[in-house]
Amino acid sequence: GFGERKAKAERMFSLMDGFLKNDPFSLQKDILHHVEYTVARSRFNFDDYEAYQALSHSVRDRLIERWHDTHTYFKRTKPKRLYFLSLEFLMGDAALGNGGLARFSACQMDSLATLDYPAWGYGLRYEYGLFRQIIVDGFQHEQPDYWLNFGNPWEIERIHVTYEVKFYGTVEDVDRNGEKHEVWIPGETVEAVAYDNPIPGYGTRNTINLRLWAAKPSNHFDLEAYNTGDYINSIVNRQRTESISNVLYPDDRSHQGKEMRLKQQYFFVSASLQDIIRRFKEAHNNFDELPEKVALHLNDTHPSLSIAEIMRILVDEEQLDWNKAWNIVCKIFSFTTHTVVAEGLEKIPTDLLGSLLPRHLQILYKINSNFMEELKKRIGLDYNRLSRMSIVEEGAVKSIRMANLSIICSHTVNGVSKLHSDTLKMRTFKDFYELWPEKFQYTTNGVTQRRWIVVSNPSLCALLSKWLGTEAWIRNADLLTGLRDHVDNTGFRHEWKMVKRLNKMRLAEYIETMSGVKVSLDAMFDVQVKRIHEYKRQLLNIFGIIHRYDCLKNMDKNDRTKVVPRVCIIGGKAAPGYEIAKKIIKLCHAVAEKINNDADIGDLLKLVFIPDYNVSVAEMVIPGADLSQHLSTAGHEASGTGSMKFLMNGCLLLATADGSTVEIIEEIGSDNLFLFGAKVQEVAELREKGGALKVPLQFARVLRMVRDGYFGDKDYFKSLCDTVEVGNDFYLLGSDFGSYLEAQAAADKAFVEPEKWTKMSILSAAGSGRFSSDRTIREYAERTWKIDPCQCPF
Numbered sequence: 001g002f003g004e005r006k007a008k009a010e011r012m013f014s015l016m017d018g019f020l021k022n023d024p025f026s027l028q029k030d031i032l033h034h035v036e037y038t039v040a041r042s043r044f045n046f047d048d049y050e051a052y053q054a055l056s057h058s059v060r061d062r063l064i065e066r067w068h069d070t071h072t073y074f075k076r077t078k079p080k081r082l083y084f085l086s087l088e089f090l091m092g093d094a095a096l097g098n099g100g101l102a103r104f105s106a107c108q109m110d111s112l113a114t115l116d117y118p119a120w121g122y123g124l125r126y127e128y129g130l131f132r133q134i135i136v137d138g139f140q141h142e143q144p145d146y147w148l149n150f151g152n153p154w155e156i157e158r159i160h161v162t163y164e165v166k167f168y169g170t171v172e173d174v175d176r177n178g179e180k181h182e183v184w185i186p187g188e189t190v191e192a193v194a195y196d197n198p199i200p201g202y203g204t205r206n207t208i209n210l211r212l213w214a215a216k217p218s219n220h221f222d223l224e225a226y227n228t229g230d231y232i233n234s235i236v237n238r239q240r241t242e243s244i245s246n247v248l249y250p251d252d253r254s255h256q257g258k259e260m261r262l263k264q265q266y267f268f269v270s271a272s273l274q275d276i277i278r279r280f281k282e283a284h285n286n287f288d289e290l291p292e293k294v295a296l297h298l299n300d301t302h303p304s305l306s307i308a309e310i311m312r313i314l315v316d317e318e319q320l321d322w323n324k325a326w327n328i329v330c331k332i333f334s335f336t337t338h339t340v341v342a343e344g345l346e347k348i349p350t351d352l353l354g355s356l357l358p359r360h361l362q363i364l365y366k367i368n369s370n371f372m373e374e375l376k377k378r379i380g381l382d383y384n385r386l387s388r389m390s391i392v393e394e395g396a397v398k399s400i401r402m403a404n405l406s407i408i409c410s411h412t413v414n415g416v417s418k419l420h421s422d423t424l425k426m427r428t429f430k431d432f433y434e435l436w437p438e439k440f441q442y443t444t445n446g447v448t449q450r451r452w453i454v455v456s457n458p459s460l461c462a463l464l465s466k467w468l469g470t471e472a473w474i475r476n477a478d479l480l481t482g483l484r485d486h487v488d489n490t491g492f493r494h495e496w497k498m499v500k501r502l503n504k505m506r507l508a509e510y511i512e513t514m515s516g517v518k519v520s521l522d523a524m525f526d527v528q529v530k531r532i533h534e535y536k537r538q539l540l541n542i543f544g545i546i547h548r549y550d551c552l553k554n555m556d557k558n559d560r561t562k563v564v565p566r567v568c569i570i571g572g573k574a575a576p577g578y579e580i581a582k583k584i585i586k587l588c589h590a591v592a593e594k595i596n597n598d599a600d601i602g603d604l605l606k607l608v609f610i611p612d613y614n615v616s617v618a619e620m621v622i623p624g625a626d627l628s629q630h631l632s633t634a635g636h637e638a639s640g641t642g643s644m645k646f647l648m649n650g651c652l653l654l655a656t657a658d659g660s661t662v663e664i665i666e667e668i669g670s671d672n673l674f675l676f677g678a679k680v681q682e683v684a685e686l687r688e689k690g691g692a693l694k695v696p697l698q699f700a701r702v703l704r705m706v707r708d709g710y711f712g713d714k715d716y717f718k719s720l721c722d723t724v725e726v727g728n729d730f731y732l733l734g735s736d737f738g739s740y741l742e743a744q745a746a747a748d749k750a751f752v753e754p755e756k757w758t759k760m761s762i763l764s765a766a767g768s769g770r771f772s773s774d775r776t777i778r779e780y781a782e783r784t785w786k787i788d789p790c791q792c793p794f
């Protein structure tokens, strides 16, 4: 009867009344539950690590609920989706990326989730993330980061979401309704397994997905090998296929055309596109609607084989006419480039590509010959220009230019700052800009205030909410401008200073445990942390420190009392094969050794190299910095995002007018930072001067000291010194040195007036709102991807 059915339904509902509760008691209960049933320890006896595991699983359960709800809602409402394709994500504990590009991807995921965009990230689940840097005797050594050793509660293994990825083989002609078609007969099959990493938004239930692929040997057995009795070897071969997703390449800017790297790229592209197309086909029965429903974003050129792969799928598998497929494909891709110099752009030797992916190479040639025909119609027979714009580079090593491919096929080409995009238009991609000016845009980078203030600087977070009278800035960083209203309030400034001091204390303790160096909290904490590169000019910083030391040594004891004490902090990894960068690290240690052991100098100057700079270290270092340095030669840093994190944390910047710094100046005013160095328009001319370039005496003196072995290892440092010798000084350290020292002097002068300094610090943070990745993502969503927020209502 009715009563019975009603009772049954009620029981059903109460069984399904899912949402886990978030009150402390429910959470505690869940943690104990996981201690016993997931970690399998007794709830009366477990250690801290097991407690962490149980806590993670309790949080994970909640994330999974939200993840499901969000995806059910997306599935039902069918919004246009963004797929963010990136080979690198630097999340934190998972260091699946190198530097700026990878951390920026992670910040963007946080903003996509928080702003309720229907987006997914796709990447690779490297078993070895970025190497761990250890320092032995001042030299960098690399150690593997096997981050999965203790399990990873934050991922969900989807053993049923797998795709076959194929390599090698041949292309053969087949007959399709009387027409000849080329199809790929692959030679090797690998399986891609999905690992999902829920990305929760802040202040919303929306939880999006970062799907990472891992390689597994395929279940297709090579019967031949088994029959010929080579059982052991065929097992060993199977295991080799697993190595595809094993290790992240640690070079952040140079590409060596290695087969394994290309395999990784294709493995990633093939699995992601199969997944995306499968999802699309579940809701559509032809491809006409693809551009209205799918946006594919190429994060740098690393995933740009997607273009050839999607053409192959549409033409060879879905049997679409080539032109029809091409028209669709040209409407779905957007591309962001993170580099400045043409030499930094990826090229793949055609020999390599042809053997690994023979059909794709054919497709690329066809795309190129069509493009060349079109181009001839537009620009005539300007062969130099045609060859510059070609996807195929002829020459000693014939290769595919991934950037040209990406530009040709994308509807939008993005630079990462205004200055960067001007460089792209005027230099790097000038030919393309002249052809398609409307394709070129810029979207200035940003960082997420959720990680870079809320998580890493809880005391500042509390202070901001108190004085802004709201926590809304956590989702709307523009509200930070409200700090300007309080800048003249002494009570506020006092609290601001206390927060900085607290963070300096935390950092000082860390420095002492890491390096044994005791530092004074009254000193100015001066930080440069980022990958080590010649263009980022860590060497300029070290030379400045040597100069400071030299001045102190030659100074009257009385004058020393007027000197602002400094703790100089440098950190960053060098690519394992980058000799000069490794020498910079060694020089830093050699100089530190000398200075830190000079009792005569005491607290007036200290130099510390923080080993293994990574996201967790950054969370500690950035809030504790007074001053942060961004020294790239103008025109070389595409954007820079470290500066934005420092800005949010009220650190003053000492910087060149490069990348996004130009826009930072617009927000905070040039009075609130220390600017120095040649402007981007001056750089070319300075370089031309070569040997005739004027270099200050102080620079020559410092260089001499290093050359003469003042810090030891004279022979070892010789080649490093050669890179900045007059006539050879590509990054213009010598010609910028004078203005660098002036900027440093200005910083010292400001620091002795704590009220002035504090005001500058407050105004820095107050102007940082524009550099939230929320703004970045909103611009991309509206202008480039054309996607709308889609908030799950439950």
Ligand code: AZC
Binding pocket: 098, 099, 100, 101, 102, 104, 251, 252, 253, 300, 338, 339, 416, 445, 637, 638, 639, 640, 641, 659
């Ligand atoms: C970096 C750029 O050097 C940096 O200026 C920018 O802020 C960042 O990308 C994000 O756009 N580039 C890389 O990290 N590049 C690679 C290949 O790692």
